[in-house]
Amino acid sequence: MSIILVKNLRKYYGENRGLEEASFEVEPGEIFGFIGPNGAGKTTLIRLLLGLIQPTSGLAFIMGKEVKHSFHTLNKDIGYLPGETFFFPEMKGIDVLRFYQKMHKVDEKYFLELVQKLQLDVGKKVSEYSFGNRKKLGIIVAMLHQPKILILDEPTSGLDPLMQQIFLNLLVEEKKRGVTIFLSSHVLSEVEKVCDRIALVRNGTVSRVYTMADIHSDNLKKVILVPPATDFEKIGLRLSKLENDEGHYDFDGDVNILIEFLAIQKYKNVMIRDASLEEIFIDYYKEEDQL
């Protein structure tokens, strides 16, 4: 049974679209990425899953219970990290953590462990924290009760690269513990590193769900030729840009045909590589624009 099930979920704020239509399922123990540009509806979907806002139509279930009616009990098993983390500014980090620890009725052992891992100075007041430190505090608050599901909105924004790595490792550890992780992001490199599946969202609509294996088996190749090729269309090369004396092309046909074509031409330099997730993502949005 899916741990998160979203069916035709839609949210409008009066005339304004929050989320047009989302339908997908998240399996227990997986890391599911929810990917899209700013304003696509990622945060709206997360708020719907947490019961912070009510859907205009459609249904969302977590662990078999409808969110609309059971969010207060479901939240016991959910850890949530908002995109922008705000806590009580006049309080010290440690007091914020103690408050959440007592509200969740758990002991402080685990959060102290997390404080060490994330190297957060909890003796400072929240108002003295940088954006990154507030994020760390948010991560600890989301995890301190060892929830079954983690819902993370843009989790690594504001963290330095080293801390991003520590955090991503932490996610992998949580996954090993059996935790299901639902994260929204537009940083594709982090998604690529940890996610099992991703849903692409655009203009408030979730249109495709990929496994990472699907993405890695995607045939799209990036080809750079110096000087640029002529008659390239006949084998299916698509010119993406001309830069100085380089021709940049996309190719998703038979690679042997490409090699045969290149072998009869003279080039100073040839480079063929798999497209990155970011490039596939951009390609996807370009295709959508053309439809």
Added chain:
Amino acid sequence: MKIFNSQLFKLEFKRSFKGLMVWSLSLGLTMYLVVILYPFVIDMYAAIPPEFYDIMNSFGGIPDTIMEYFATEGAMMLQIFGAIYAVMEGFQAINRDEREKTVEGLYVLPYKRDVFFFTKFVRITVNVLIFSLINSLLSLIGFWSVSESVEGSLYLLFCVLNTAMYLVIAYLGFALACLLKPNQKTMISMLIPFPLYIISVVSLLTNNSVLQKMKYLTPFTFANSVEILKTDYVFEWENFVFFMILSAIFLVLSLIKFRKREFMV
């Protein structure tokens, strides 16, 4: 069913404590100063020209005792500033979390919305009671400082009714925050005490019988300091009951609205 959370109460109380102390002590000390000035202002009253007596009579007349002086000079100021504090306390109980964007961290805690609502309601009540107690005590210390005899039962009655008026105003502020859309400016809450206070003043000053009846539309009537401390007091029970029922209705409506409130930053 548990509808109160002591941890949340402690957090809310701790966060509001500084404001509570600033308001209570500043207003309480002002009242203390007003009261201890009494021996010095007796002569000033004697020097007031008779043509001003009519105006003075509208606000309780020339005071003959320290209690009457307090009713006309101190208590009216105490009531308007106290009402401002009470309405802000009520309004900010909901509004502050939205303004400071802490809602997303708070309302994802595994508690029903009712728990947040009732805990905040209790916290507002406690704050207003402490606020009123500090003001009442500091005024009382003022009476003792100038060694004037005080009619204890009347003063106690005034303090109790005044506190009830603060609570009504605070609950209306709380309800207003729940009924309005999120992220409103706190100044909006001033729409409650100022019109109600002006209605009470107008109804006192006018000779028009229709306008005089407007006194029933404001909770300042049942806690009118001049009525309670100076003249032969008749308890305005219709006014009191009306505002108790009104507060209860608004609290029920706000609970219904709060359960469905959408929290966004």
